[in-house]
Amino acid sequence: xxxxxxxxxEFDLIERFFKTQSALALVSNPGSVKLGIGDDCxxxxxxxxxxxxxxxxxxVSGRHFFADANPEWLGWKALAVNLSDLAAMGARPLGFSxxxxxxxxxxxxxxxxxxxxxxxxxxxxxxLIGGDTTAGPLNICITAFGSIPQEKAIRRSGALEGDDxxxxxxxxxxxLVLAALHHEIxxxxxxxxxxxxxxxxxxxxxxxxxxxxxxxxxxxxxxDGLLGDLRHILQQSNKDAEVFLDRLPKSTTLLxxxxxxQNQYAACGGDDYELCFTAPTSKREAITKISANLHLPLTxxxxxxxxxxxxxxxxLINQDGAKLSPQEASPLLQSxxxxx
Amino acid sequence: xxxxxxxxxEFDLIERFFKTQSALALVSNPGSVKLGIGDDCxxxxxxxxxxxxxxxxxxVSGRHFFADANPEWLGWKALAVNLSDLAAMGARPLGFSxxxxxxxxxxxxxxxxxxxxxxxxxxxxxxLIGGDTTAGPLNICITAFGSIPQEKAIRRSGALEGDDxxxxxxxxxxxLVLAALHHEIxxxxxxxxxxxxxxxxxxxxxxxxxxxxxxxxxxxxxxDGLLGDLRHILQQSNKDAEVFLDRLPKSTTLLxxxxxxQNQYAACGGDDYELCFTAPTSKREAITKISANLHLPLTxxxxxxxxxxxxxxxxLINQDGAKLSPQEASPLLQSxxxxx
Numbered sequence: 001x002x003x004x005x006x007x008x009x010e011f012d013l014i015e016r017f018f019k020t021q022s023a024l025a026l027v028s029n030p031g032s033v034k035l036g037i038g039d040d041c042x043x044x045x046x047x048x049x050x051x052x053x054x055x056x057x058x059x060v061s062g063r064h065f066f067a068d069a070n071p072e073w074l075g076w077k078a079l080a081v082n083l084s085d086l087a088a089m090g091a092r093p094l095g096f097s098x099x100x101x102x103x104x105x106x107x108x109x110x111x112x113x114x115x116x117x118x119x120x121x122x123x124x125x126x127x128l129i130g131g132d133t134t135a136g137p138l139n140i141c142i143t144a145f146g147s148i149p150q151e152k153a154i155r156r157s158g159a160l161e162g163d164d165x166x167x168x169x170x171x172x173x174x175x176l177v178l179a180a181l182h183h184e185i186x187x188x189x190x191x192x193x194x195x196x197x198x199x200x201x202x203x204x205x206x207x208x209x210x211x212x213x214x215x216x217x218x219x220x221x222x223x224d225g226l227l228g229d230l231r232h233i234l235q236q237s238n239k240d241a242e243v244f245l246d247r248l249p250k251s252t253t254l255l256x257x258x259x260x261x262q263n264q265y266a267a268c269g270g271d272d273y274e275l276c277f278t279a280p281t282s283k284r285e286a287i288t289k290i291s292a293n294l295h296l297p298l299t300x301x302x303x304x305x306x307x308x309x310x311x312x313x314x315x316l317i318n319q320d321g322a323k324l325s326p327q328e329a330s331p332l333l334q335s336x337x338x339x340x
Numbered sequence: 341x342x343x344x345x346x347x348x349x350e351f352d353l354i355e356r357f358f359k360t361q362s363a364l365a366l367v368s369n370p371g372s373v374k375l376g377i378g379d380d381c382x383x384x385x386x387x388x389x390x391x392x393x394x395x396x397x398x399x400v401s402g403r404h405f406f407a408d409a410n411p412e413w414l415g416w417k418a419l420a421v422n423l424s425d426l427a428a429m430g431a432r433p434l435g436f437s438x439x440x441x442x443x444x445x446x447x448x449x450x451x452x453x454x455x456x457x458x459x460x461x462x463x464x465x466x467x468l469i470g471g472d473t474t475a476g477p478l479n480i481c482i483t484a485f486g487s488i489p490q491e492k493a494i495r496r497s498g499a500l501e502g503d504d505x506x507x508x509x510x511x512x513x514x515x516l517v518l519a520a521l522h523h524e525i526x527x528x529x530x531x532x533x534x535x536x537x538x539x540x541x542x543x544x545x546x547x548x549x550x551x552x553x554x555x556x557x558x559x560x561x562x563x564d565g566l567l568g569d570l571r572h573i574l575q576q577s578n579k580d581a582e583v584f585l586d587r588l589p590k591s592t593t594l595l596x597x598x599x600x601x602q603n604q605y606a607a608c609g610g611d612d613y614e615l616c617f618t619a620p621t622s623k624r625e626a627i628t629k630i631s632a633n634l635h636l637p638l639t640x641x642x643x644x645x646x647x648x649x650x651x652x653x654x655x656l657i658n659q660d661g662a663k664l665s666p667q668e669a670s671p672l673l674q675s676x677x678x679x680x
Binding site for chain 1: 374375378383387388390391393397403404425429437441471472483485486490493495561
């Protein structure tokens with residue numbers, strides 16, 4: 001499958017777009033990376049009593065983004081979704097590796113992509129430390145590394161009966177942007193511009209994750225939809241949940257939509273990259289303080305309950321305090337399936 | 341770009357083919373993996389005075405393997421090429437993450453792929469600890485992690501004047517298999533069967549890498565061709581090299597080919613996944629002992645020299661001790677370019 005040439009196109013590309021910028025990022029954050037791009041492996045230092053958190057996400061053209069997607073946004077988002085996973089465990093970013101398949105070596109695309117990538121890399125002190133580049137259908141695979149004090153990782157499996165269920169920020173806007181781009185919904189230009197970053201340039205909640213290390217019993221980040229992702233916490237914790245539909249935090253833009261659309265997008269829209277976490281009621285005051293410190297709304301949307309049947313269940317409560325029927329609840333409890 | 345469904349096809353697949361087998365592998369190697377598949381991140385423990393080596397390789401259908409490639413071989417090879425990078429630094433495998441894009445969820449393909457993948461995962465005590473699965477053109481991205489005592493990693497940049505240059509095993513067989521499959525060369529069926537594993541199921545030289553920690557000044561693994569890869573050592577060490585063409589270690593099968601084919605495939609065939617390393621002449625006896633202990637040929641093919649010009653050069657010497665002309669040397673000094 002290999003063809004030979006004496007040109008060094010591939011290596012030139014890597015050098016030009018990634019290695020130089022990576023070196024700059026490393027200089028600004030020399031703490032934990034011992035060796036970056038350019039050898040068989042990268043090397044990271046470890047510190048006593050820490051664990052290394054590792055997460056991988058693969059973004060595929062036509063599936064996770066449009067083929068003509070703005071490459072600068074794409075560079076941001078590709079790392080953002082991984083940082084969001086680190087945030088969900090309470091980890092502090094150490095670095096990331098990038099494997100990239102490209103249909104062709106397009107300098108303009110690479111320049112824009114690397115601009116977005118290094119913008120978020122620098123914003124979160126998470127340098128590029130290694131990777132791979134190859135020809136092939138566009139595919140972006142990032143593996144990110146974070147550090148966390150021993151035994152402090154916030155797992156999905158730790159939810160306890162009586163815990164409050166919390167959500168950061170607002171949910172549903174990324175789905176609303178997608179609906180507008182797909183012409184499922186007409187969204188005025190001003191509204192679209194106000195919220196489009198929620199789809200294209202999500203904000204990983206790194207500082208929130210770190211603040212929650214001593215607070216939350218369970219956490220995850222919302223990528224496939226709030227309720228579908230909450231179900232992962234319930235499955236691993238063997239618990240049920242009660243969720244109050246009218247408490248789902250929504251932006252003023254989403255609040256202009258019909259109530260059905262609001263609930264649908266907020267409950268299972270996906271691509272939110274907010275954190276969903278559970279914590280004892282005794283932590284409410286501490287959580288309110290974190291919210292104020294980070295200037296980030298944190299909303300209590302429900303509570304964890306004992307599991308009543310063989311499988312975990314989410315009981316949705318409407319604004320009148322009544323439980324939704326299975327027919328009403330079903331469309332809100334779906335989750336994203338990449339093979340659908 | 342997301343479509344919704346209440347089926348859990350994606351998660352079922354991951355569970356069925358990867359999670360169970362991963363759990364088995366973890367039980368047999370519980371040392372360093374704190375948390376495997378199933379949360380936002382995997383967690384690995386760290387130990388005092390160790391560094392973590394990290395490497396990523398992306399394999400693309402039609403580029404690194406044939407679209408109809410045997411999925412069991414593919415599973416083996418996808419991890420093997422990463423373990424080979426760990427070996428080149430002297431790292432001991434800790435675990436790996438797998439991101440996989442699949443055109444469809446084909447249980448027969450996944451079963452065979454996972455069989456090959458877990459065969460090598462278990463053989464090298466390198467458990468699957470996380471990953472991602474998505475629909476898309478077939479793409480396999482593995483990131484592997486290894487541990488190495490502080491300051492003991494063997495880098496490309498450490499070659500010193502007067503070092504011997506060594507190669508493990510034999511080189512050129514993977515290229516010979518490829519030539520036979522492409523009908524560039526007629527290879528008798530027996531010969532093809534004897535060497536085809538060299539292309540499809542390479543052996544990462546993990547134990548050799550570990551043994552070389554105190555021996556080698558520089559090392560890398562040979563993926564794009566011996567001389568092209570050696571050039572990376574020279575570039576990072578600012579050195580020249582003298583290489584004796586008739587010392588390149590070749591299998592008895594390759595030795596049946598014309599001398600030009602032998603030299604071409606051995607010098608720049610690629611896909612060998614042997615180690616090329618440099619070491620002081622004082623280490624020759626120690627290296628001979630390692631070779632005997634590991635039942636692995638180690639061949640001294642040349643030596644490191646002072647860099648004479650602005651760029652590192654490889655001086656090729658023929659069987660008469662004469663330097664090859666630029667015209668003779670040029671086809672042997674090419675390197676693989678994925679964008680060619």
